[in-house]
Amino acid sequence: MFGVNLSALPPVEVADVAGSIRLHRRELDLVAPVVASHGRHESRRILLVELHTNDHVTGWGECGAPDDAGYTGETADAAAAFLERIVPTALAGRRTLSAGMVRTLIAAADADAPSRHPMAIATLETAVLDAQLRSAGTAFESLFGTPAKRAALAGATLANAPAVEGTDPVEFIVAGALAAVSQGYSRLKLKIGPGLRATDTIRELRAILDSDVILLGDANGSYATDDVAHLASLGELGLDIVEQPFAPHDTAAHQQLVATGSIRVALDEGVRNATDALDALVNHECTDITLKPARFGYLDCVEVLNKVAEHGAGAWIGGMFDTGVARWANIRLASHPAVTLPSDIGASDRYWAHDLTEPVIADAGLVKVPGNRHAGLSGIPVGA
Numbered sequence: 257m258f259g260v261n262l263s264a265l266p267p268v269e270v271a272d273v274a275g276s277i278r279l280h281r282r283e284l285d286l287v288a289p290v291v292a293s294h295g296r297h298e299s300r301r302i303l304l305v306e307l308h309t310n311d312h313v314t315g316w317g318e319c320g321a322p323d324d325a326g327y328t329g330e331t332a333d334a335a336a337a338f339l340e341r342i343v344p345t346a347l348a349g350r351r352t353l354s355a356g357m358v359r360t361l362i363a364a365a366d367a368d369a370p371s372r373h374p375m376a377i378a379t380l381e382t383a384v385l386d387a388q389l390r391s392a393g394t395a396f397e398s399l400f401g402t403p404a405k406r407a408a409l410a411g412a413t414l415a416n417a418p419a420v421e422g423t424d425p426v427e428f429i430v431a432g433a434l435a436a437v438s439q440g441y442s443r444l445k446l447k448i449g450p451g452l453r454a455t456d457t458i459r460e461l462r463a464i465l466d467s468d469v470i471l472l473g474d475a476n477g478s479y480a481t482d483d484v485a486h487l488a489s490l491g492e493l494g495l496d497i498v499e500q501p502f503a504p505h506d507t508a509a510h511q512q513l514v515a516t517g518s519i520r521v522a523l524d525e526g527v528r529n530a531t532d533a534l535d536a537l538v539n540h541e542c543t544d545i546t547l548k549p550a551r552f553g554y555l556d557c558v559e560v561l562n563k564v565a566e567h568g569a570g571a572w573i574g575g576m577f578d579t580g581v582a583r584w585a586n587i588r589l590a591s592h593p594a595v596t597l598p599s600d601i602g603a604s605d606r607y608w609a610h611d612l613t614e615p616v617i618a619d620a621g622l623v624k625v626p627g628n629r630h631a632g633l634s635g636i637p638v639g640a
């Protein structure tokens with residue numbers, strides 16, 4: 257009963273799948289450099305997958321893999337090289353294709369691919385799903401099997417201070433937080449980690465923010481096992497959620513932190529797919545689920561969301577440095593009723609001077625969902 261409702265979604269027909277798929281690389285400048293514990297980003301090299309069908313429909317997918325390997329090891333360049341190699345082999349001669357087949361066909365050609373290239377595979381799967389939905393005149397939200405929300409809650413991600421003399425990192429984040437709250441965002445995500453003055457920052461933020469503003473610290477696995485008490489103390493200071501505090505697969509440390517009851521815990525790098533995310537919840541390694549469609553694919557995300565309420569867990573949709581191609585898809589996913597926390601679907605102008613698609617606009621922290629009258633999943637690049 258929890259399956260994704262795929263009954264109204266026939267496969268797309270193509271003259272030759274391999275010949276109908278095109279990869280695009282674009283370079284897009286970020287409005288401000290983003291400093292994460294795994295690197296500093298001034299622009300992003302975007303990888304898009306485009307699929308043309310016999311009925312002249314186009315489907316789009318955007319790869320979430322970053323330019324450097326620090327996140328999970330998969331880079332945008334490696335994802336592009338992998339797709340260039342695997343598509344002609346794995347999809348040769350096919351005349352029909354559905355999103356549900358993509359993973360199986362690729363794994364049959366390269367058994368290691370699902371573990372090495374999850375984001376490349378998710379990108380192709382998304383392009384196929386988008387084409388199937390557009391071809392059938394169906395909106396992604398109709399697959400939920402439950403009514404979607406008309407507006408989705410967006411969280412803001414705060415930039416860390418650039419390493420420039422005279423810039424106080426705590427003041428820089430506090431200024432970013434005040435600007436985001438004045439725009440109506442009710443969840444603020446900041447990068448935390450050893451050396452990033454998390455205690456001072458959380459204390460300062462809590463002194464000025466309303467108590468109903470959710471503070472989320474993303475540590476990208478940078479804390480050590482003996483930092484459990486420190487992270488619990490951040491919870492007591494008012495950090496509501498910590499994302500991926502410890503190294504992926506450091507199960508014991510995550511369980512210890514959950515057991516303190518001082519802070520909510522979500523995993524990111526530590527879950528490889530949607531099944532892992534649910535297992536982590538059952539094993540008390542986390543209290544909430546970050547769903548990353550860039551890694552899991554959209555169909556798996558819906559499967560998990562259809563089960564999350566049974567576990568009493570909160571969920572939100574995690575983004576990468578998404579352009580509107582992926583961001584609009586994430587907005588549709590964030591309209592699932594089981595998404596209870598604000599998602600990484602903030603306005604385009606927080607990230608890009610010129611987005612690739614019609615820009616995402618947030619009003620008082622809410623983003624209007626395209627909805628059932630608008631077929632498809634992904635945002636469409638302007639001029640495509």
Ligand SMILES: [Mg+2]
Binds near residue numbers: 474
């Ligand atoms: Mg993260």
